[in-house]
Amino acid sequence: MPHLSANAERILAVVSAIPCGQVLGYGEVAACAGLPGRARLVSWALKQAPPGSDLPWHRVLRANRSIAFPAGSAAYREQRKRLLAEGVKLVNGKAVDRRTDSERRSENDLDRALWGPES
DNA sequence: TGTATGACCCTGA
DNA sequence: CTCAGGGCCATAC
Numbered sequence: 001m002p003h004l005s006a007n008a009e010r011i012l013a014v015v016s017a018i019p020c021g022q023v024l025g026y027g028e029v030a031a032c033a034g035l036p037g038r039a040r041l042v043s044w045a046l047k048q049a050p051p052g053s054d055l056p057w058h059r060v061l062r063a064n065r066s067i068a069f070p071a072g073s074a075a076y077r078e079q080r081k082r083l084l085a086e087g088v089k090l091v092n093g094k095a096v097d098r099r100t101d102s103e104r105r106s107e108n109d110l111d112r113a114l115w116g117p118e119s
Numbered sequence: 120t121g122t123a124t125g126a127c128c129c130t131g132a
Numbered sequence: 133c134t135c136a137g138g139g140c141c142a143t144a145c
Contacts, residue, residue, distance in 0.1 A: 005142090026127050030140095039127040040141055046126060048142095060126080068126040075126075 007035055008045040015046070018059040021086045021098040025063040043068070058082035065094045 004012070010033040018024055024032070026039040035041060046057050058079045062068050069076040071093070080090060089096045 007141095027129090030127090035141095037128080037140060040125075040139095041127095043126045044142060057126085062126085063128060070126095079126090 004045070004048060007033070007038075007041060008048060010034065011042050011045040012049055012055060015042075015057065015060060016055055018056055020056075021088060023059050023061050023065065023083070023088060023095050023097050025061055025065070026068070027063055029060060039063075059086075061095055065096070067093070067095075 011029060014029050014032045015024075026042040027037075029042045030036060030038045033042075042060065046055075046060065049055050049057065060068075067076055067079050069079060083090065083095060087098045089098075
Protein backbone atom coordinates (compact mmCIF):
# COMPACT_ATOMS: atom_id res chain seq x y z
CA MET A 1 0.00 0.00 0.00
CA PRO A 2 1.33 3.40 -0.91
CA HIS A 3 1.77 5.71 2.05
CA LEU A 4 -0.64 8.63 1.95
CA SER A 5 0.19 12.00 3.47
CA ALA A 6 -1.30 12.89 6.85
CA ASN A 7 -3.56 15.39 5.15
CA ALA A 8 -4.93 12.79 2.77
CA GLU A 9 -5.46 10.43 5.70
CA ARG A 10 -7.54 13.01 7.54
CA ILE A 11 -9.54 13.69 4.42
CA LEU A 12 -10.33 10.03 3.87
CA ALA A 13 -11.24 9.70 7.54
CA VAL A 14 -13.76 12.52 7.20
CA VAL A 15 -15.21 10.97 4.06
CA SER A 16 -15.62 7.60 5.71
CA ALA A 17 -17.45 9.34 8.56
CA ILE A 18 -20.18 10.82 6.35
CA PRO A 19 -23.46 9.30 7.53
CA CYS A 20 -25.54 7.27 5.12
CA GLY A 21 -28.03 9.31 3.14
CA GLN A 22 -26.09 12.53 3.61
CA VAL A 23 -23.73 14.29 1.23
CA LEU A 24 -20.84 16.75 1.58
CA GLY A 25 -19.04 19.07 -0.80
CA TYR A 26 -15.31 18.81 -1.50
CA GLY A 27 -14.67 22.10 0.24
CA GLU A 28 -16.73 21.03 3.23
CA VAL A 29 -14.77 17.81 3.56
CA ALA A 30 -11.51 19.74 3.38
CA ALA A 31 -12.65 22.21 6.03
CA CYS A 32 -13.87 19.33 8.20
CA ALA A 33 -10.39 17.81 7.93
CA GLY A 34 -8.81 21.06 9.08
CA LEU A 35 -7.71 22.04 5.57
CA PRO A 36 -9.84 25.02 4.52
CA GLY A 37 -9.50 26.00 0.88
CA ARG A 38 -7.91 22.72 -0.14
CA ALA A 39 -10.88 21.21 -1.98
CA ARG A 40 -8.54 20.05 -4.72
CA LEU A 41 -6.63 17.91 -2.28
CA VAL A 42 -9.87 16.07 -1.51
CA SER A 43 -10.36 15.07 -5.13
CA TRP A 44 -6.77 13.96 -5.26
CA ALA A 45 -7.13 11.88 -2.10
CA LEU A 46 -10.29 10.22 -3.40
CA LYS A 47 -8.53 9.27 -6.61
CA GLN A 48 -5.66 7.83 -4.60
CA ALA A 49 -8.04 5.90 -2.37
CA PRO A 50 -7.97 2.19 -3.11
CA PRO A 51 -11.08 0.86 -4.91
CA GLY A 52 -12.62 -1.99 -2.97
CA SER A 53 -12.31 -0.08 0.29
CA ASP A 54 -15.48 0.73 2.20
CA LEU A 55 -14.91 4.39 1.53
CA PRO A 56 -18.24 6.12 0.73
CA TRP A 57 -16.69 8.27 -1.99
CA HIS A 58 -20.10 8.65 -3.63
CA ARG A 59 -21.26 10.94 -0.80
CA VAL A 60 -18.81 13.64 -1.89
CA LEU A 61 -20.25 16.13 -4.36
CA ARG A 62 -19.47 19.58 -5.67
CA ALA A 63 -20.30 22.68 -3.67
CA ASN A 64 -23.48 23.10 -5.73
CA ARG A 65 -24.45 19.51 -4.87
CA SER A 66 -23.86 18.14 -8.35
CA ILE A 67 -21.83 15.07 -9.31
CA ALA A 68 -18.24 15.94 -10.18
CA PHE A 69 -17.83 13.38 -12.96
CA PRO A 70 -18.76 14.22 -16.54
CA ALA A 71 -22.48 13.55 -17.00
CA GLY A 72 -23.12 10.18 -18.60
CA SER A 73 -19.72 8.69 -17.77
CA ALA A 74 -19.49 5.29 -16.09
CA ALA A 75 -18.33 6.84 -12.84
CA TYR A 76 -21.20 9.32 -12.97
CA ARG A 77 -23.78 6.57 -13.35
CA GLU A 78 -22.16 4.56 -10.56
CA GLN A 79 -22.27 7.47 -8.15
CA ARG A 80 -25.85 8.33 -9.07
CA LYS A 81 -26.85 4.72 -8.52
CA ARG A 82 -25.25 4.59 -5.08
CA LEU A 83 -26.82 7.87 -4.01
CA LEU A 84 -30.28 6.81 -5.10
CA ALA A 85 -29.77 3.52 -3.23
CA GLU A 86 -29.26 5.57 -0.05
CA GLY A 87 -32.38 7.64 -0.61
CA VAL A 88 -30.60 10.74 -1.88
CA LYS A 89 -32.77 12.46 -4.45
CA LEU A 90 -31.27 13.89 -7.62
CA VAL A 91 -33.23 16.86 -8.91
CA ASN A 92 -31.98 18.57 -12.04
CA GLY A 93 -28.56 17.00 -11.61
CA LYS A 94 -28.33 18.29 -8.04
CA ALA A 95 -28.55 16.08 -4.96
CA VAL A 96 -30.82 16.60 -1.97
CA ASP A 97 -30.02 14.45 1.06
CA ARG A 98 -32.86 12.88 3.04
CA ARG A 99 -32.09 14.83 6.19
CA THR A 100 -32.56 18.19 4.56
CA ASP A 101 -35.75 16.93 2.95
CA SER A 102 -37.37 15.71 6.18
CA GLU A 103 -36.23 18.80 8.01
CA ARG A 104 -37.82 20.96 5.39
CA ARG A 105 -41.02 18.90 5.56
CA SER A 106 -41.39 19.17 9.35
CA GLU A 107 -40.49 22.82 9.09
CA ASN A 108 -43.36 23.32 6.67
CA ASP A 109 -45.69 21.39 8.95
CA LEU A 110 -44.71 23.57 11.86
CA ASP A 111 -45.20 26.70 9.82
CA ARG A 112 -48.68 25.55 8.79
CA ALA A 113 -49.60 24.77 12.39
CA LEU A 114 -48.44 28.16 13.60
CA TRP A 115 -49.41 30.46 10.78
CA GLY A 116 -52.24 28.61 9.10
CA PRO A 117 -52.51 26.85 5.70
CA GLU A 118 -52.27 30.02 3.66
CA SER A 119 -49.54 32.55 3.93
C1' DT B 120 13.05 24.83 -12.67
C1' DG B 121 8.62 25.62 -15.20
C1' DT B 122 4.26 24.46 -17.28
C1' DA B 123 0.00 21.72 -17.54
C1' DT B 124 -3.69 19.12 -15.51
C1' DG B 125 -7.36 17.70 -12.26
C1' DA B 126 -13.70 13.73 -9.05
C1' DC B 127 -12.65 21.89 -6.84
C1' DC B 128 -14.20 26.72 -4.74
C1' DC B 129 -15.27 31.62 -4.25
C1' DT B 130 -16.22 36.24 -5.82
C1' DG B 131 -17.86 39.64 -8.87
C1' DA B 132 -19.87 41.29 -13.14
C1' DC C 133 -28.46 31.89 -14.89
C1' DT C 134 -23.54 32.21 -17.20
C1' DC C 135 -18.47 33.72 -17.55
C1' DA C 136 -14.03 35.13 -16.24
C1' DG C 137 -10.34 35.53 -12.87
C1' DG C 138 -7.71 34.03 -8.98
C1' DG C 139 -6.70 30.60 -5.39
C1' DC C 140 -5.49 26.01 -4.01
C1' DC C 141 -2.20 21.46 -3.94
C1' DA C 142 0.02 17.06 -5.72
C1' DT C 143 1.70 14.85 -9.94
C1' DA C 144 3.45 14.22 -14.51
C1' DC C 145 6.43 15.64 -18.17
